[in-house]
Amino acid sequence: VVAEGVYDYNYYRIQMNKVINYLKQSFPNTGFLILSVGDRDYKTEEGTYETMPEIKYFLQIQRQIAKDNKIAFWNMFEAMGGEGSMYDLVHDKPSKANFDYTHINFRGGRFIAKKLFEAIKDGKTNYEKGEIYAGE
Numbered sequence: 001v002v003a004e005g006v007y008d009y010n011y012y013r014i015q016m017n018k019v020i021n022y023l024k025q026s027f028p029n030t031g032f033l034i035l036s037v038g039d040r041d042y043k044t045e046e047g048t049y050e051t052m053p054e055i056k057y058f059l060q061i062q063r064q065i066a067k068d069n070k071i072a073f074w075n076m077f078e079a080m081g082g083e084g085s086m087y088d089l090v091h092d093k094p095s096k097a098n099f100d101y102t103h104i105n106f107r108g109g110r111f112i113a114k115k116l117f118e119a120i121k122d123g124k125t126n127y128e129k130g131e132i133y134a135g136e
Helices: 010-026 053-069 076-080 085-091 106-128
Strands: 033-035 041-043 049-051 072-074
Touching (some): 041 085, 049 053, 049 085, 076 085, 076 106
């Protein structure tokens, strides 16, 4: 969905709100989690790789969708390491992402899955302690 030069993702927000509403009606006793977009790089004119500026706009929209629908949100971009993390994952030994600087590979999937699992466990522990995070 994230495209070069696109900074307005309101159309996506509108459609996702409809999808989430449909899912909530279809599965009324189900919790939902939005996993954000991860880091994605582009090659600059100087030949270096940097995070696409559009990613941050899309993250804001995804966070807003979660807030609008009162559902959980997990920031995979931050879990990956934030700005410039895709470059690092591509050049890890062994690599955790593909040389398209967009997609993680199997090792990257395992890396992210472990972080998500830890976040869910921490959330459960905090909930049991009565420490409920209401979000932004």
